[in-house]
Amino acid sequence: MILQTALLIGLVIFSVLAIALKDLLKSAISLAVSSLLLGIIFFRMNAPYAGVFEISVVAGLITVLFILTIALTKSGDEVRESKLVNWVFPLVFVAFLVIDALVMKGLLGKVPALASGPEAGTFGEVLWRGRTLDLVGQIAVILAGVFAVLALFRKRDKHD
Amino acid sequence: MIILFVVLPLIVAGILPLVGKVSRRVLPDLLANATLLFLLVYAAVAGRALIAGGAVLQQSAWLGEAVNLRLALDGFSLLMLVAIALVGFAASLFSIDYMEHYGAKANYYALYLVMIAGMNGLVLATDLFSVYIFLEVAAVASYALVAFGLGHDELEAAFKYLMLSVAASAFIVAAIAVVFGMTGSLDFAAVASALQELNAGPVLVIASAFFLLGFGLKAALVPFHAWLPDAHPSAPAPISAVLSGLLIKVSGVYAMTRIFLNVFGLTPALSTVLMWLGAVSLVVAAFLALGQKDMKRMLAYSSISQVGYVVLGIGIGTPLGIAGGLFHLFNHALAKGLLFLTSGSVQQATGTRDLDEMGGLAKRMPITAATNLIGALSIAGVPPLNGFWSKLLIIVALVQAGHPVFAVIAVLASVLTLWYYLLMQRKAFFGKLNEKWASVKEAPFWMTAATVLLALLCVGIGILFTSTITTWIQPAADVLADGVHAMTGSWGF
Numbered sequence: 001m002i003l004q005t006a007l008l009i010g011l012v013i014f015s016v017l018a019i020a021l022k023d024l025l026k027s028a029i030s031l032a033v034s035s036l037l038l039g040i041i042f043f044r045m046n047a048p049y050a051g052v053f054e055i056s057v058v059a060g061l062i063t064v065l066f067i068l069t070i071a072l073t074k075s076g077d078e079v080r081e082s083k084l085v086n087w088v089f090p091l092v093f094v095a096f097l098v099i100d101a102l103v104m105k106g107l108l109g110k111v112p113a114l115a116s117g118p119e120a121g122t123f124g125e126v127l128w129r130g131r132t133l134d135l136v137g138q139i140a141v142i143l144a145g146v147f148a149v150l151a152l153f154r155k156r157d158k159h160d
Numbered sequence: 161m162i163i164l165f166v167v168l169p170l171i172v173a174g175i176l177p178l179v180g181k182v183s184r185r186v187l188p189d190l191l192a193n194a195t196l197l198f199l200l201v202y203a204a205v206a207g208r209a210l211i212a213g214g215a216v217l218q219q220s221a222w223l224g225e226a227v228n229l230r231l232a233l234d235g236f237s238l239l240m241l242v243a244i245a246l247v248g249f250a251a252s253l254f255s256i257d258y259m260e261h262y263g264a265k266a267n268y269y270a271l272y273l274v275m276i277a278g279m280n281g282l283v284l285a286t287d288l289f290s291v292y293i294f295l296e297v298a299a300v301a302s303y304a305l306v307a308f309g310l311g312h313d314e315l316e317a318a319f320k321y322l323m324l325s326v327a328a329s330a331f332i333v334a335a336i337a338v339v340f341g342m343t344g345s346l347d348f349a350a351v352a353s354a355l356q357e358l359n360a361g362p363v364l365v366i367a368s369a370f371f372l373l374g375f376g377l378k379a380a381l382v383p384f385h386a387w388l389p390d391a392h393p394s395a396p397a398p399i400s401a402v403l404s405g406l407l408i409k410v411s412g413v414y415a416m417t418r419i420f421l422n423v424f425g426l427t428p429a430l431s432t433v434l435m436w437l438g439a440v441s442l443v444v445a446a447f448l449a450l451g452q453k454d455m456k457r458m459l460a461y462s463s464i465s466q467v468g469y470v471v472l473g474i475g476i477g478t479p480l481g482i483a484g485g486l487f488h489l490f491n492h493a494l495a496k497g498l499l500f501l502t503s504g505s506v507q508q509a510t511g512t513r514d515l516d517e518m519g520g521l522a523k524r525m526p527i528t529a530a531t532n533l534i535g536a537l538s539i540a541g542v543p544p545l546n547g548f549w550s551k552l553l554i555i556v557a558l559v560q561a562g563h564p565v566f567a568v569i570a571v572l573a574s575v576l577t578l579w580y581y582l583l584m585q586r587k588a589f590f591g592k593l594n595e596k597w598a599s600v601k602e603a604p605f606w607m608t609a610a611t612v613l614l615a616l617l618c619v620g621i622g623i624l625f626t627s628t629i630t631t632w633i634q635p636a637a638d639v640l641a642d643g644v645h646a647m648t649g650s651w652g653f
Binding site: 132 | 166167228229230263264267268270271274275278285289290294296297300301304305308310
């Protein structure tokens with residue numbers, strides 16, 4: 001229980017850091033650490049597949065992509081950010097924590113749930129037999145992402 | 161083969177960048193338009209035969225083995241499919257000439273077709289998580305399309321749109337998680353019947369609130385509308401037409417009504433919330449539209465206002481109200497698509513969207529001016545155009561259901577709508593021709609053809625409104641009016 005709480009607190013702290021830090025590199029690394037912690041939490045909650053994907057894809061692959069991108073871009077003009085963000089985000093965050101603490105515990109006890117059996121079948125069966133349409137959707141999302149990158153980083157030759 | 165609606169645009173999108181290497185313009189134009197024309201004909205001709213015996217569920221096989229590619233087609237999804245194919249085809253015809261100066265046409269069409277596939281997938285999906293995934297497919301493609309011009313405004317608008325859309329997705333996923341936690345299922349029919357067994361009052365309220373926030377943001381209902389007046393005007397005109405005409409309705413209104421009416425069941429409280437949201441959007445956005453000087457921004461506010469009508473109509477929950485709401489959804493898709501396309505013609509000819517700089521353009525661009533007038537009068541609800549009948553249905557339904565105050569609001573907002581559209585007509589197309597525009601010419605052939613197509617539909621549906629309602633709208637309204645029974649009764653395997 002203590003370990004679980006520590007992991008959850010760490011997850012929140014690193015997620016907040018990922019948003020709040022100004023240095024992109026540090027921000028990307030915080031995000032990687034937070035998803036590593038999330039992966040461990042998944043493992044401890046008996047969801048090994050989710051854990052493996054979280055750690056390999058989000059903590060691993062995406063972090064590498066982020067760091068590569070940061071390394072490839074030049075430090076350009078200073079972007080002025082609104083000062084509003086500095087106090088709005090902590091305010092919203094604290095408000096969320098307070099509401100969460102007040103509401104969630106009482107609420108969770110009241111959630112009615114049907115008795116659901118353990119997930120039917122192996123991971124492969126669930127993915128290929130159960131959620132095939134989602135795979136089509138995933139392919140479409142990847143296509144959209146690739147085309148978006150091609151479109152947004154094309155040479156601006158014709159348009160003003 | 162219902163799956164074609166999703167897979168065909170995806171396959172064509174996949175090969176378009178390769179085709180673009182061979183032919184930069186002609187082949188991508190041809191391929192994309194042919195695909196959309198095929199989908200339009202397929203939906204309009206084969207669709208009705210498919211659902212003649214009630215809703216169809218199709219499960220596909222892959223190499224002889226049944227895989228879980230489950231899609232369902234009923235009256236409501238068919239209406240949406242036809243609307244998507246119709247406006248999608250018109251906007252892609254328009255793109256042939258309009259997107260010429262943006263470059264990277266193959267890439268543009270690829271993104272465009274992925275967006276269409278996402279919308280089609282969403283209206284055919286049979287479970288909550290698939291709805292979410294296809295919502296994201298359409299959204300990711302639309303972010304890139306909004307930013308397609310790569311100018312400062314476009315990028316800023318796309319970023320703002322992305323941020324608010326991500327917040328919307330987060331709410332939607334949270335709601336799905338709550339529902340899954342309670343019922344142990346994601347399938348519409350299974351969730352609907354499980355919720356009947358559970359006494360899930362307060363938790364269902366939370367799930368509904370999350371869905372309302374998420375889909376409210378996607379549909380840009382007031383007070384969740386901040387992103388739309390930036391995103392829609394900044395996009396290239398055909399994309400504005402699809403975003404305002406289709407995307408906010410598919411990923412906002414369709415998803416919301418499908419889940420609230422067919423899965424959760426419309427409670428009186430939910431009905432009241434929807435009606436208020438609709439009425440507030442209707443009035444607030446109409447006032448905001450009045451003050452706009454930017455032509456496309458005025459149209460964008462008008463979209464928020466008209467989605468308000470749709471939600472108000474569906475929110476009543478009576479069969480007539482639902483039919484009115486859906487009819488208005490369809491009519492608005494056509495008319496707003498038309499208006500955004502004509503605004504694109506004007507912008508391309510004059511290089512400005514500022515209404516104060518325009519004037520007298522009807523003399524130089526008679527077809528654009530005439531089609532724009534038809535679109536404007538249709539949305540304002542002037543008889544005998546299509547928009548009049550749908551607004552009339554909504555107002556009659558409001559009076560019948562005992563909501564005279566809402567009916568008065570709807571009528572007054574309609575007057576406001578006519579007011580700002582007449583302002584637009586006067587400033588842009590009528591009056592003295594601004595000397596700057598003496599050499600302006602009518603829009604190129606395909607752009608004009610697309611607007612004429614939509615304008616003819618607006619007039620035609622207005623005249624043949626009874627047959628449109630009986631063939632397309634009533635089957636859709638029946639599904640929604642059937643409530644939870646529509647899912648549990650006919651969608652089981």
